[in-house]
Amino acid sequence: MSTLLEAAIKGELRDEFVKVAEDENKKPEEIMNLVASGEVVIPKNNSHDLKKIIGIGSGLRVKINANIGTSQDKIDLEEELQKMETAVKYGADAIMDLSTGGDIHEIRKTIISHSPVAIGTVPIYETMIENARKKRSLIKFDPEDLFNNIEKHGKDGVDFITVHCGLTMDAVNHLREQGRLTNIVSRGGCFTAEWMIAHKKENPLYSGFDRLLEIAHKYDMTLSLGDGLRPGCLADATDRAQIHELMVLGQLAQRAREAGVQVMIEGPGHVPLNQVETNIKIQKALCNNAPFYVLGPIVTDIAPGYDHITSAIGGAVAAMAGADFLCYVTPAEHLKLPDVQDVREGVIASRIAAHAADIAKGYPGAREIDDRMANYRRELDWEGMFSVAMDEEKAREFKGKVPSGEESVCSMCGEFCAIKGINRAFKNK
Amino acid sequence: MSTLLEAAIKGELRDEFVKVAEDENKKPEEIMNLVASGEVVIPKNNSHDLKKIIGIGSGLRVKINANIGTSQDKIDLEEELQKMETAVKYGADAIMDLSTGGDIHEIRKTIISHSPVAIGTVPIYETMIENARKKRSLIKFDPEDLFNNIEKHGKDGVDFITVHCGLTMDAVNHLREQGRLTNIVSRGGCFTAEWMIAHKKENPLYSGFDRLLEIAHKYDMTLSLGDGLRPGCLADATDRAQIHELMVLGQLAQRAREAGVQVMIEGPGHVPLNQVETNIKIQKALCNNAPFYVLGPIVTDIAPGYDHITSAIGGAVAAMAGADFLCYVTPAEHLKLPDVQDVREGVIASRIAAHAADIAKGYPGAREIDDRMANYRRELDWEGMFSVAMDEEKAREFKGKVPSGEESVCSMCGEFCAIKGINRAFKNK
Numbered sequence: 001m002s003t004l005l006e007a008a009i010k011g012e013l014r015d016e017f018v019k020v021a022e023d024e025n026k027k028p029e030e031i032m033n034l035v036a037s038g039e040v041v042i043p044k045n046n047s048h049d050l051k052k053i054i055g056i057g058s059g060l061r062v063k064i065n066a067n068i069g070t071s072q073d074k075i076d077l078e079e080e081l082q083k084m085e086t087a088v089k090y091g092a093d094a095i096m097d098l099s100t101g102g103d104i105h106e107i108r109k110t111i112i113s114h115s116p117v118a119i120g121t122v123p124i125y126e127t128m129i130e131n132a133r134k135k136r137s138l139i140k141f142d143p144e145d146l147f148n149n150i151e152k153h154g155k156d157g158v159d160f161i162t163v164h165c166g167l168t169m170d171a172v173n174h175l176r177e178q179g180r181l182t183n184i185v186s187r188g189g190c191f192t193a194e195w196m197i198a199h200k201k202e203n204p205l206y207s208g209f210d211r212l213l214e215i216a217h218k219y220d221m222t223l224s225l226g227d228g229l230r231p232g233c234l235a236d237a238t239d240r241a242q243i244h245e246l247m248v249l250g251q252l253a254q255r256a257r258e259a260g261v262q263v264m265i266e267g268p269g270h271v272p273l274n275q276v277e278t279n280i281k282i283q284k285a286l287c288n289n290a291p292f293y294v295l296g297p298i299v300t301d302i303a304p305g306y307d308h309i310t311s312a313i314g315g316a317v318a319a320m321a322g323a324d325f326l327c328y329v330t331p332a333e334h335l336k337l338p339d340v341q342d343v344r345e346g347v348i349a350s351r352i353a354a355h356a357a358d359i360a361k362g363y364p365g366a367r368e369i370d371d372r373m374a375n376y377r378r379e380l381d382w383e384g385m386f387s388v389a390m391d392e393e394k395a396r397e398f399k400g401k402v403p404s405g406e407e408s409v410c411s412m413c414g415e416f417c418a419i420k421g422i423n424r425a426f427k428n429k
Numbered sequence: 430m431s432t433l434l435e436a437a438i439k440g441e442l443r444d445e446f447v448k449v450a451e452d453e454n455k456k457p458e459e460i461m462n463l464v465a466s467g468e469v470v471i472p473k474n475n476s477h478d479l480k481k482i483i484g485i486g487s488g489l490r491v492k493i494n495a496n497i498g499t500s501q502d503k504i505d506l507e508e509e510l511q512k513m514e515t516a517v518k519y520g521a522d523a524i525m526d527l528s529t530g531g532d533i534h535e536i537r538k539t540i541i542s543h544s545p546v547a548i549g550t551v552p553i554y555e556t557m558i559e560n561a562r563k564k565r566s567l568i569k570f571d572p573e574d575l576f577n578n579i580e581k582h583g584k585d586g587v588d589f590i591t592v593h594c595g596l597t598m599d600a601v602n603h604l605r606e607q608g609r610l611t612n613i614v615s616r617g618g619c620f621t622a623e624w625m626i627a628h629k630k631e632n633p634l635y636s637g638f639d640r641l642l643e644i645a646h647k648y649d650m651t652l653s654l655g656d657g658l659r660p661g662c663l664a665d666a667t668d669r670a671q672i673h674e675l676m677v678l679g680q681l682a683q684r685a686r687e688a689g690v691q692v693m694i695e696g697p698g699h700v701p702l703n704q705v706e707t708n709i710k711i712q713k714a715l716c717n718n719a720p721f722y723v724l725g726p727i728v729t730d731i732a733p734g735y736d737h738i739t740s741a742i743g744g745a746v747a748a749m750a751g752a753d754f755l756c757y758v759t760p761a762e763h764l765k766l767p768d769v770q771d772v773r774e775g776v777i778a779s780r781i782a783a784h785a786a787d788i789a790k791g792y793p794g795a796r797e798i799d800d801r802m803a804n805y806r807r808e809l810d811w812e813g814m815f816s817v818a819m820d821e822e823k824a825r826e827f828k829g830k831v832p833s834g835e836e837s838v839c840s841m842c843g844e845f846c847a848i849k850g851i852n853r854a855f856k857n858k
Contacts, residue, residue, distance in 0.1 A: 073832065073840040100845055128845055176855075181803040183851045190847035194854040232848075233803030234788065234796055272796070273749055274789035299745065299785040301799040301806075304814065305823035309741050309778050313785055316728065316742045320702055334806075335827035336840045349738050356728040356742055359663065360703035367663055367701070370730040374610040374662030377730075377763075385733065394734035398764035403502065411502040411765045416529055416557055418619035419661075422612045425623040426605075 001046060003220040006260040008036035016042050020055035025364065031055060038253070039289045041160075041262040043094065043118040046220040048157035051116035054093050056264060057291035061363055062319045062354035065120065065293070065327045066092040066347050069099035070107060071337045077107055083343045084115055090347040090391065092328070094160075096120040100129055109156055118159035120224060123149045124188040138194050143204035147211060154219030161221055162266065163212060164188045164228035165205040166248035171229055172196060175241040182232035185269075189228020209252060213259040222262040224293055225249040230269030233301050237271045238279060250286040257288075264291040264325065267318075271297035276314055280321040293325040294318050307333040308349035315350060319357030326350050348391050355390075380408045380419060430475060432649040435689040437465035445471050449484035454793065460484060467682070468718045470589075470691040472523065472547040475649040477586035480545035483522050485693060486720035490792055491748045491783035494549065494722070494756045495521040495776050498528035499536060500766045506536055512772045513544055519776040519820065521757070523589070525549040529558055538585055547588035549653060552578045553617040567623050572633035576640060583648030590650055591695065592641060593617045594634040595677035596657035601625060604658060604670040611661035614698075618657020638681060642688040651691040653722055654678040659698030662730050666700045667708060679715040686717075693720040693754065696747075700726035705743055709750040722754040723747050736762040737778035744779060748786030755779050777820050784819075809837045809848060 007014045013028055017035065020042055021028040034040035040057030044050050056063050066087035068080050084095055094117050099107045104126060112119050126149045131141050153161055167189050175183065184190045192203055205212055216223050229245045231237040249265050256263035265287050271279055276297055283292050297314035298307055311329035319326060330338040330346030338346065358366035369388050376384030382399065389395040399410060409417040436443050442457055446464065449471055450457040463469035469486030473479050485492050495516035497509050513524055523546050528536045533555060541548050555578045560570050582590055596618050604612065613619045621632055634641055645652055658674045660666040678694050685692040694716050700708055705726055712721050726743030727736055740758035748755060759767040759775030767775065787795035798817050805813030811828065818824040828839060838846040 071840055072843040072845075100843070125845070132844065181800060182807050182848065183855065185847050187842055187845050187847045187850075190850040190854075191845075194850050197854045233806065234799045235803055272788050273745060273785045274791075300781060300788065301802040302784070302817055303777070303781050303819045305818070305820055305827050306777055306781060309738055309781050310785070312738050313742050313745045313782065316702060317746065332827055332841070334839070334841070335824060336830050339830075348732070348735055352729060352732050352735060352738050353742065355731070356702045356739070359701050359729065362703075370663045371610060373730040374664055377662065378611050388731055389734070390732045391734050395764060398734050398761055401765050401768075410763070411500055412761070412763070413616055414501040414529065415561060416501075416554070416616050416620075418614050418616045419611065421616075421619040421623050425619075425626045426612065 003217060003260045003262070004035060004042055004044065005257065005262050008032045016044060016053050019053040023054060024060050034058065038257045038263070039291070041222050041264050041291050043120065043160040043222040043262070044220065045154065045157045045159045048112065048159055050118060050159070054118065056325045058289060058324065060324065062323070062357050063093035063325045064091065064347065064350040064354050065094045065096055065325060066343060067096045067098050067327065068343065069097045070101035070104070072101040074337050075102035077102070077110060079340065080107060080111065081114055082340050083338070084111060086340050086343050087347050088115070088117055090344055091351045092117065092347050094118040094120060096122070098122060098125065100125050104129065112157045120160040120162065121153050121158045122162040122188050122226070123153045124164065124191060128187070128191050139198050141195055143208065146204060147208065147215065150212065151215050154215055154221050158221060160224050162188065162224045162226040163205050164192050164226040165203065165209055165212065165252050166225060166245040167192050167203050167228035168206050168248055169196060169202055171241050171244045171248065174244050175229060178240055180236045180239065180241070182236055184229060185232030186226065186228045186230055188226055192228060206248070209255065213256060213261050216261045217259060222264065223256055225252055225263060225265050227266045227268065230267070230295065231271065233270050234272050237268060238275050242268065243282070246283060246286055250288065253287050253290045264293050267292055267294045267323070268297050269295055270301060271299065271314060273299045273313065273317065276317045277321040280318050280323050284322055291324040292322065293327065294323045295327045296329055298329065304334045305331055307331065308346045312349040312353045315353035316356045319354055320360045326354055351390060378419060378423070432646060432689045432691070433464060433471055433473065434686065434691050437461045445473060445482050448482045452483060453489050463487065464691070467686045467692070468720070470651050470693050470720050472549070472589040472651040472691070473649065474583065474586045474588045477541065477588055479547060479588070483547065485754045487718060487753065489753065491752070491786050492522035492754045493520065493776065493779040493783050494523045494525055494754060495772060496525045496527050496756065497772065498526050499530035499533070501530040503766045504531035506531070506539060508769065509536065509540065510543055511769050512767070513540060515769050515772050516776050517544070517546055519773055520780045521546065521776050523547040523549060525551070527551060527554065529554050533558060541586050549589040549591065550582050550587045551591040551617050551655070552582045553593065553620060557616070557620050568627050570624055572637065575633060576637065576644070579641065580644050583644055583650050587650060589653050591617065591653045591655040592634050593621050593655040593657035594632065594638055594641065594681050595654060595674040596621050596632050597635050597677055598625060598631055600658055600670050600673045600677065603673050607669055609665045609668070609670070611665055613658060614661030615655065615657045615659055617655060621657060635677070638684065642685060642690050645690045646688060651693065652685055654681055654692060654694050656695045656697065659696070659724065660700065662699050663701050666697060667704050671697065672711070675712060675715055679717065682716050682719045693722050696721055696723045696752070697726050698724055699730060700728065700743060702728045702742065702746065705746045706750040709747050709752050713751055720753040721751065722756065723752045724756045725758055727758065733763045734760055736760065737775045741778040741782045744782035745785045748783055749789045755783055780819060807848060807852070
């Protein structure tokens with residue numbers, strides 16, 4: 001069967017285009033053309049019966065992803081399912097299962113079967129874990145294992161995979177030559193680079209990119225070309241190593257499209273606020289407008305415990321400049337595995353960023369819900385306000401904490417509520 | 430005695446200029462010249478023995494303000510002092526006491542005597558309360574009372590006051606003519622407009638501006654020209670009423686400077702992300718580069734419970750574009766009076782925005798602390814990381830929640846820590 005990209009190029013109007021068109025309030029042909037041009041991807045494995053099909057890319061609503069998954073220190077499948085449900089409830093458009101602890105194959109299959117939204121994974125993690133469990137030195141890692149794992153993920157129904165294909169020897173040399181404060185902070189990127197350095201061999205996902213494309217094509221998995229060299233601190237942002245990798249990703253994205261495989265590009269990372277827009281523009285330019293999936297960006301390094309906020313700032317500015325897909329960051333980032341509450345906070349922060357950008361870009365209808373909130377506020381209609389709030393429970397909880405002497409107003413201003421006063425003044429005249 | 434502005438114009442090098450120069454790592458003369466030009470203000474009542482003297486304006490570090498204060502529904506002086514201490518501990522550069530419940534004169538004096546940082550107030554609140562307590566109709570409010578209160582605040586040692594002088598009849602007419610979803614959301618602005626509409630009279634703080642200047646001059650209080658017509662929702666942003674008021678504030682700022690009174694301008698409010706920069710640039714242009722004090726801006730209306738995040742996004746972008754002073758917004762905004770925990774969250778969110786902007790603007794040395802964090806991260810030096818974290822306790826709390834099998838790494842990645850891996854790889858080569 002042809003992939004969604006091949007179908008779009010042929011002008012074959014697939015059901016997926018129709019669903020995305022409904023979701024975006026656009027014409028199916030428009031979505032089809034955007035997929036054909038590579039500016040939009042629809043992550044969906046051809047064996048995955050996906051309840052909510054979404055498109056990611058130019059002209060569409062900004063989407064958000066929530067990472068969940070176990071680590072060796074915390075393995076609880078029930079909790080991971082709760083995280084998934086929480087993320088979806090608060091508006092995540094996709095979930096990445098990044099499990100590295102426990103029976104990760106079983107965990108992945110369970111998450112895929114329970115999730116209404118697209119699932120992404122990072123197959124190299126499984127290879128890293130197998131290697132570690134065999135107490136095998138990294139030197140012994142066989143690239144064959146990685147390709148086998150990618151095939152397994154495809155068979156399981158994974159919709160998109162992060163693959164660090166652009167981290168080449170040249171990029172590692174750039175990194176060494178220029179120096180960095182935090183070298184490599186991507187786990188997959190680090191594992192790949194360690195192996196490359198030890199073996200003095202090229203990245204197997206780069207040299208074997210055609211084989212990767214064959215597997216991705218078979219299952220119609222969308223490739224998310226990972227940025228193994230994303231900056232891990234502000235000082236390392238937008239350096240030669242990062243841009244070198246991005247250029248390679250642009251080349252590989254072109255090859256992927258030519259092979260009928262949907263592709264998006266992953267981006268930083270830790271980036272000073274004044275460089276965020278530039279990072280988006282250079283990606284779009286170098287990668288023929290492939291959808292851009294950003295991890296943050298985080299705009300200061302000194303707020304661990306609050307990185308949902310540092311990344312909401314960077315994410316909003318990135319999305320306004322054209323980033324299409326925001327990977328959430330939770331308050332736990334840099335410190336621990338997120339729990340269910342962290343997932344909720346992370347998703348909401350990311351949705352705020354995405355929604356603020358949709359409004360800023362004039363996405364049709366984006367501001368309507370804000371205007372409804374404004375109308376409810378003018379009417380002091382609390383039930384109305386709660387009904388359009390991003391997190392209804394949290395809003396109710398806050399409002400209820402301090403009882404107000406007057407029911408119609410809140411405890412912040414009480415009888416001196418400006419809304420109430422001006423409504424009265426305008427009514428009297 | 431001459432005011433700080435008059436001294437600066439005369440080239441009289443006051444101690445305050447020296448202290449601000451030390452704080453900003455600049456030359457005292459440079460600060461003096463910036464004060465003389467009106468581009469920087471140093472809020473300090475001439476009778477207030479202020480421990481921490483700061484400057485606000487062009488070329489200086491972005492500052493943040495925390496609002497505290499009682500409401501009729503919640504009166505607890507001890508808690509307000511705790512809020513003040515918490516705000517200062519986490520980095521607030523100034524505190525506004527917006528109390529509207531209890532013995533507000535006593536509360537104000539206590540806060541002033543305990544605060545190491547500058548205190549601002551909104552004197553019209555006191556007039557509103559007195560009016561309400563006398564069960565007196567708004568019609569009976571005597572502007573004389575407002576001027577008497579402003580004098581009282583000056584005598585108490587208040588360093589800066591918000592005065593809604595620019596809300597004129599013309600602006601109210603603009604507001605009525607064009608229509609708004611949320612009309613007026615400023616309490617002081619609303620009270621003023623109600624009175625103006627009822628009496629068909631001009632705003633007493635506009636018609637009596639010279640008298641206001643005399644009082645401000647006497648105590649060397651900095652005027653913070655309030656935006657009574659700031660938009661209360663995205664739909665109302667950057668409309669004719671708002672810009673009309675801003676133009677009047679520009680005129681009044683000029684008159685204030687000519688009278689030797691320091692002045693800054695307050696700005697919105699609720700603003701779509703794509704209009705934030707424009708709002709800053711137009712203020713700077715219309716007000717001869719007077720320092721700009723923004724309330725938010727909040728970039729979406731639908732996230733009550735998370736408005737510290739919506740405003741951190743707007744605040745960061747505003748500050749990068751030139752806003753000098755960010756008024757924090759807490760998660761409780763629009764819902765209830767903030768408690769101590771809300772104050773902490775609000776201050777940190779605001780500091781993140783201010784710091785991200787300082788880095789983005791290349792404020793000398795701003796990124797140094799981020800680079801220290803990056804170095805500690807590369808070394809997996811947790812104590813080092815905690816020592817430079819904006820909120821050390823929160824970072825420790827998160828890190829400690831899930832014990833990691835390995836001490837040097839955190840529970841997020843465990844043994845698959847990229848930092849650890851790449852350190853090893855580079856060391857082996």
